Amino acid sequence: MAQPDLNATALPAQAELQSFARAAAHLLAERQVRAPGMRVVKRKAGVGIQHLDHRDYRPGDEVRHIDWRQTARRRRPIVRQFESESVSDWVVMLDLSSSMAVHGAAKWQAAARGAAAMCYALLELGHRVGLLAFGRGVRAECPRGRGRAHYAGIIRLLGSLRPSPTGEPSDLGACAPRLRGDASVIVFSDFLADDEMRRDLAALLERCTSLHALQVGQASETSLGVAGEADLVDVETGERLAARLDANAVAVAAAERAAMTRRLRGFCERSGIAFTAWDVQRPWQQMLIEHLARARSAC
Amino acid sequence: MLSFATPAWLLGLLLVPVIRWLHRGGAQLRSVPVASLALWRKTVTAGPSAGERRPPDPAWRRRALAAALLSVALAGPRSAAPVERLTLWVDDSLSMLTREAGGTRLGTGLAKVAAELASRPGAEVEVRTLGNPWQRQDSLSSETIAALVRDAGQREPVKPPAGLLHADRRHWLLTDGADAEFLAAADGIGFSRVIRVGETTRNAGIVRLAARRSLGDRDRFDVELQVGNGGDTAEERVAVLSSESAEVTRASIKLEPGASATMSAVAPMAAAVQARLEPGDALADDDTLMLDTSALLARRVAADPACPAAILAALQAHPALSVTADAAVADLAVECGGTGGTADLAGMPRIRFLRDRAAEPFEGDLTWSSNVSETQRGRLESLALRTSGRLAPPGSGEVLLLAAGPMPLIVQRRSEGEPLIETALAVESADRDRPVAPLLVSFLVDQALSTALLDEVAVVARDERAVRVVPRDVAAGAATASGASSLQTRDRTPPLLVAAVLVLLWELASLLGRWRRERVEAEAWSS
Numbered sequence: 001m002a003q004p005d006l007n008a009t010a011l012p013a014q015a016e017l018q019s020f021a022r023a024a025a026h027l028l029a030e031r032q033v034r035a036p037g038m039r040v041v042k043r044k045a046g047v048g049i050q051h052l053d054h055r056d057y058r059p060g061d062e063v064r065h066i067d068w069r070q071t072a073r074r075r076r077p078i079v080r081q082f083e084s085e086s087v088s089d090w091v092v093m094l095d096l097s098s099s100m101a102v103h104g105a106a107k108w109q110a111a112a113r114g115a116a117a118m119c120y121a122l123l124e125l126g127h128r129v130g131l132l133a134f135g136r137g138v139r140a141e142c143p144r145g146r147g148r149a150h151y152a153g154i155i156r157l158l159g160s161l162r163p164s165p166t167g168e169p170s171d172l173g174a175c176a177p178r179l180r181g182d183a184s185v186i187v188f189s190d191f192l193a194d195d196e197m198r199r200d201l202a203a204l205l206e207r208c209t210s211l212h213a214l215q216v217g218q219a220s221e222t223s224l225g226v227a228g229e230a231d232l233v234d235v236e237t238g239e240r241l242a243a244r245l246d247a248n249a250v251a252v253a254a255a256e257r258a259a260m261t262r263r264l265r266g267f268c269e270r271s272g273i274a275f276t277a278w279d280v281q282r283p284w285q286q287m288l289i290e291h292l293a294r295a296r297s298a299c
Numbered sequence: 300m301l302s303f304a305t306p307a308w309l310l311g312l313l314l315v316p317v318i319r320w321l322h323r324g325g326a327q328l329r330s331v332p333v334a335s336l337a338l339w340r341k342t343v344t345a346g347p348s349a350g351e352r353r354p355p356d357p358a359w360r361r362r363a364l365a366a367a368l369l370s371v372a373l374a375g376p377r378s379a380a381p382v383e384r385l386t387l388w389v390d391d392s393l394s395m396l397t398r399e400a401g402g403t404r405l406g407t408g409l410a411k412v413a414a415e416l417a418s419r420p421g422a423e424v425e426v427r428t429l430g431n432p433w434q435r436q437d438s439l440s441s442e443t444i445a446a447l448v449r450d451a452g453q454r455e456p457v458k459p460p461a462g463l464l465h466a467d468r469r470h471w472l473l474t475d476g477a478d479a480e481f482l483a484a485a486d487g488i489g490f491s492r493v494i495r496v497g498e499t500t501r502n503a504g505i506v507r508l509a510a511r512r513s514l515g516d517r518d519r520f521d522v523e524l525q526v527g528n529g530g531d532t533a534e535e536r537v538a539v540l541s542s543e544s545a546e547v548t549r550a551s552i553k554l555e556p557g558a559s560a561t562m563s564a565v566a567p568m569a570a571a572v573q574a575r576l577e578p579g580d581a582l583a584d585d586d587t588l589m590l591d592t593s594a595l596l597a598r599r600v601a602a603d604p605a606c607p608a609a610i611l612a613a614l615q616a617h618p619a620l621s622v623t624a625d626a627a628v629a630d631l632a633v634e635c636g637g638t639g640g641t642a643d644l645a646g647m648p649r650i651r652f653l654r655d656r657a658a659e660p661f662e663g664d665l666t667w668s669s670n671v672s673e674t675q676r677g678r679l680e681s682l683a684l685r686t687s688g689r690l691a692p693p694g695s696g697e698v699l700l701l702a703a704g705p706m707p708l709i710v711q712r713r714s715e716g717e718p719l720i721e722t723a724l725a726v727e728s729a730d731r732d733r734p735v736a737p738l739l740v741s742f743l744v745d746q747a748l749s750t751a752l753l754d755e756v757a758v759v760a761r762d763e764r765a766v767r768v769v770p771r772d773v774a775a776g777a778a779t780a781s782g783a784s785s786l787q788t789r790d791r792t793p794p795l796l797v798a799a800v801l802v803l804l805w806e807l808a809s810l811l812g813r814w815r816r817e818r819v820e821a822e823a824w825s826s
Contacts, residue, residue, distance in 0.1 A: 099334035166332075192335040221334050231328035234336040241336050242328055249342035256338045 010109060011116045011155060012284070020285050021121040027292035028125050053081040089128045089144050089181060091208070092118055094161070095189035096135040097170040098235040100216070101163040107216045108163045110280035111188035114214060114288055118186055119154050123147065129154070130183075132175045133161050135168040141178065169193075169236040172200035179207040186212040190221075192236075196264040205271055212274040214291060215261060218281065222253040301791075304375025311370025315363045322359035329817060361806055368799035376791040383422040384467060387412060387439060388459055388490070390474035390481075391428040391451040393765040394529070397475070397582040399499050405451050408473045408496035409444045415494075429456030429474075429481070432463055452584055455762045458484040476771035477529075478764050490773075497770035501530035503554055504585025504766035505538075508574050509758040510592050513565060517618045520592060522547075524562045524574050528554035529582075529766030536576040538562055542569040559763065568596065585766050590759045597621040598748065601629035605636060609726045609736035610652065617741060619752035631747055648747040649714065650740075651721045653688025658725030661686050663704025670711075671700060675742055682735050684708075687725035700746065711746060720747045 012020070054070050057077030070078035092115045100108040115131065122129045123146060130144035131154050142157045170193055179185070185208040191197050205211050224230075224245060232241045243249060261277050268275035274295035278287045303309065333339060395405040402410075416424055416439055426436040426443055430453060436443045456478055464470060472490040475497035476482060507525035528534050533556060539549045540562075547566045554560055566572055575587040600620050602611055610633065614622050623629055634651045661684075667676050679701075690707040693699045700720075701709040712719045720743050728735040745751050 102332055102334045190334065192337070194337060222338060224331055224333065226329065226331050229326070229328050230331045232336060232339050233330050233332050235332045235334060237336070239336055240330075241339060242325075243339055243342045245331070245342075249339070252342050253338040256341055260337070 010113070011158060012113055012120075016285070017117055017120040020117050020288065021124040023285070023289055024121040024292055025125060027289070027296050028121060028127075051080055051082060054078050055081055088126070089130070089183035090118075090122050091130045091132060091144070091179060091183045091185045093172065093175050093185060093187045093189075094131065094133045094158075095170055095172075095187075095216075096133045096139050096161060096163050096168065097189075097192075098135075098164050098166050098168040099170065099190055099192045101165050102235055103218060103220045105163060106218050106220075106280045107190055110278065110284060111214075111216045112158050112161070113284045114216075114278070115186075115188050116155060116158055117284060117288060120151055123151050131157060132178055133157075134170070134172055134175050135164065136171055137174040138178060144183070166235050167238060170197065172197045173203050176200070176203045176207055179204070182209045184208060184210040184212070186214065188214050188216060190217055191215050191260070191264055196260050196267070198264065198267045201267070201273060202271065205273060210274070211272075212291065212295060213264070213268055213276075214287075215264060215275070215277045217257070217261070217277060217279055219279065222257055223250050300379045302377050302379070304377060306374055308370050308374035311373070312367055314366040314370070318363045318366060319355060319359050322356040322362075324356070325354060326356040326358070358806075358809065361802060361809070365799055365802040365806060368795055368802060372792050372795035372799055376795065377788050378791055379788050383419060383469065384465075385416075385419075385422050385424050385469045385471060386463070386465070387424060387426045388432075388470060388472045388474075389426060389428045389447055390456050390472070390478075391430045391447060391453075392455050392478060393452040393584055393761065394475055394477040394497075394502075394582065394768045396452050396584050397497060397499050397502065397768050399497065399581060403448070404475050404496045405448055405473075406444075408475075408494055409439070409447060411496070412471070412473055412494055413439050413444065425468075427459070427463065429459065430454030432457070432459050452765075455764050456481040459488065464488060472773065474773060475768070476773045477767045477769055479767075479771065480764060482771065482773060493773045495770060495773055497768070499530075499581045500769045501532050501534065502580050502582045502585070502766055502768040503528050503530070503534040503536050503576060504582060505574055505576060505588040505761075506559060506763050506766060507758065507760035508572065508588045508590045509756055509760075510566070510572055510590055510595060511756045512595055512618050512753075514618055514753070516565075517597065518568050520566045520568060520572065520595065522564045522566045522572055522590075524564070525559055525760075526552055526554065526562070526576065527559035527763055527766045528556055529585075529768050531556050531769045536578070539575050539577060540564050540566060541573050541575075542566045543571065547572075568592075570596070582766070582768055585761065588759055588761075590757055592757045595755055595757050598630040598744075598752070599623040599625075599628055600631045600633060600744075601626040602633045603635045606633060606652065607635065607654075607726055609734065610635065610740060613726075613736040613740040616737060617744065617752070619755070620744065631744065646715050646717060648717050649719045650743045650747050651719060652726065653690060653721065653723045654725070655688045658685040658687045658727050658729075660729075661703045661706060661708075663702075663706065665708075666702045666704075668698055668700045670698060670746075675745070678738050679742060682733055682738060683729040684735065685725045685727070685729060686723045687727075688723040690721055690723045709743070709746075718747050718749070 054067055055078070057066060057079045061079045065079045067078050067080045094111055094115050100111065119129045119131065126146065128144040128146050129150065131140075131142035132138055133140040140157055140161055142154050145153070170189065172187065172189065185204055187201070187204070189197065191213070201211065201213060226245055228245060230243060230245050232243050233239070265275050265277070267273075274291065276287065276291040276294065389405070389409070391405065395408070396403050399407070401407050416422060424438055426439050426447070428434065428447065436446070456474070458481065469491045470488070471492040471494065473494045473496070476495055477497065504527060505524065506527045507523070509523045510520040513519040513521050522540060524538055524540065526536065526538060534554045535551065536554070537549055537551050540547045548564045550562050552560050552562065570591070570593045572590045572592055573587065574590075579586050598620055600614050600622050601624075602614055602622055611622070614620055614633065620631075626632070629647065632647055632649045634649060636652070636654050665680060686706070686708065690710055692707055693710045693712070696713065698711040699707050700711055701707075708724055709720065709722045712721060722739070722743060724735070724739060726736040726739060741753065
């Protein structure tokens with residue numbers, strides 16, 4: 001099997017990112033994007049920059065947080081309280097399994113582009129963004145951070161990632177233990193697994209504030225361009241299956257793929273996960289905007 | 300009929316069912332990588348899991364064929380086909396050159412055989428002559444016929460060697476049957492076919508022509524001519540003897556059938572003598588005979604003027620010698636201790652007489668070298684020999700021809716590669732009635748020239764059978780080559796090997812094509 005050329009991961013240009021960030025800003029303005037059925041997370045005080053409330057000074061409080069005007073007015077030490085920033089943390093999870101590398105790694109390219117764009121837009125809005133790449137386990141991680149320097153680190157990490165052409169299965173569940181604190185999660189994956197990774201998504205949902213699932217797919221997954229008898233090889237497991245490839249077989253495979261997408265979509269709707277099936281032939285900007293808009297309206 | 304040189308290789312045929320079994324899983328399919336097999340499990344699979352038995356990989360036939368061809372080829376198959384193998388024995392004796400209506404017997408016979416062989420295109424023919432059986436021609440082509448006619452008449456037929464009478468071949472004989480001795484010797488061979496040619500029954504031919512120096516006249520030869528009648532009728536011929544185109548003599552000869560006659564004559568000394576019979580007959584080749592007598596011409600001797608008169612007289616009286624004053628053309632030099640005349644004759648045989656004292660008798664018994672014949676010894680021992688000098692003993696590589704006790708009398712030395720005969724014997728005889736010089740000089744000359752000059756004879760002769768031309772019928776025997784249908788074994792390995800190589804090349808091309816196709820598909824997929 002030829003090794004796909006994965007070296008040239010074409011990430012979006014700066015202009016494209018800025019344009020996308022501007023378009024997505026209002027969709028991401030509300031910190032907490034809620035999908036139908038998701039649980040409500042109250043705003044709470046914590047470390048952050050957004051002013052939430054005032055309270056009396058207690059020993060140990062930062063002196064620089066004393067609100068001197070309120071202190072003068074109330075004649076006792078009053079300190080500012082800030083809205084906890086944990087709800088504004090985002091973790092982008094990127095599928096690095098071998099199934100993302102087939103057919104010229106178009107799915108991987110699209111997922112990497114989408115992840116970079118989402119990171120840029122979120123960082124532009126001041127969120128903390130982290131990145132997790134998973135395959136058989138967590139293959140790479142970029143801790144959450146802010147600012148353009150952090151984006152540069154994410155880009156460097158994205159540029160260094162390559163999906164293994166063979167033998168790398170998907171284990172999204174391995175990312176769940178890495179989620180610490182409240183965070184919203186965006187998963188870019190083809191969700192090609194026996195249960196469409198529903199069990200892993202459920203595990204993630206337990207640990208995150210909100211969950212977005214973007215299923216990356218492409219038509220050539222089921223139209224192999226080969227006719228006649230062939231030995232189909234699962235790039236992730238190496239399992240083989242002798243099949244007679246014809247129009248009927250392609251139609252059956254496409255139907256199965258559609259059925260998998262349907263099952264996953266239904267699960268997401270029931271679980272409050274924002275779900276979008278993304279055909280890589282469509283522009284990533286359009287797909288991401290549609291996804292954010294759909295998630296916001298649902299919220 | 301098919302046979303095998305090493306049948307054990309045929310066990311390789313057992314590979315055929317093994318190859319069939321190894322290909323039971325069907326054709327090796329192209330590997331197509333997919334993102335997930337889960338998408339394709341509901342497609343109609345081509346394997347046993349689909350409930351149907353896949354046909355074996357069609358390539359098994361090609362591979363089994365290659366294995367079978369190789370096994371059979373290595374077994375060394377041989378087929379025995381009834382191919383006629385024929386040896387034509389051609390009588391190329393002189394009598395086959397007898398000219399008759401339509402040409403010589405040999406030419407007519409060969410044309411007859413060639414016409415007969417033309418009707419047997421599959422026959423493998425080899426041609427041998429009875430005169431030189433070991434020389435073989437591979438076919439009876441026009442070139443072969445021309446060569447046979449050109450070389451005929453040189454030798455009389457001999458019985459074919461048993462080693463050449465292969466039992467797996469038919470043996471044909473082309474002859475005129477004129478040589479009864481050959482026919483008797485070849486009676487047991489049993490030629491499967493005898494092509495007899497010849498009708499003429501009359502011939503007289505010259506059998507022998509010899510010449511020697513006339514001892515009475517040093518300028519003439521004594522010539523002897525033998526003529527034979529090889530026919531079945533009494534013949535009368537005129538024998539003409541000529542020397543250098545000048546007729547010497549002629550005589551009429553009457554010959555009874557099978558008889559021969561001898562005619563003697565004296566011919567002037569010349570380089571050649573020719574004899575011919577008149578009138579000619581059907582076999583012209585035996586009607587003339589040429590004798591080269593150049594070897595009998597007198598040898599030129601350069602004599603030292605200092606030699607005593609007895610030596611010079613002996614040289615001049617020798618029938619085979621002529622004394623010459625021109626030393627440059629001399630064949631032999633005689634030295635007697637003088638400084639003139641022969642001093643520059645190095646490089647030719649020489650005789651040197653030692654004459655450093657007066658002749659005196661010697662004591663002791665004569666001892667001869669084994670190189671000297673009894674006749675020559677007797678001639679010299681009958682003389683009253685004396686010595687006139689003292690010879691140095693022979694050195695390495697030199698031959699002591701005669702000694703008297705410890706004293707050497709005649710020594711053969713080498714000088715510049717040529718013999719140098721030195722003698723201490725005196726030429727002056729104590730007995731006036733028995734002169735020493737003639738016999739001593741003759742002996743020394745014979746030793747120097749390594750020949751017996753007075754006994755030289757020039758002879759040219761042909762076998763007496765050569766003039767016999769009366770054809771006789773020869774019965775074909777109960778062919779020893781009973782293999783009337785000789786089987787020729789042919790090796791069938793090469794075509795099988797070629798076929799196996801072609802099948803292997805086919806397999807190689809198939810694998811190469813598959814590799815290229817898969818590579819193109821992989822590149823297309825990866826792009």
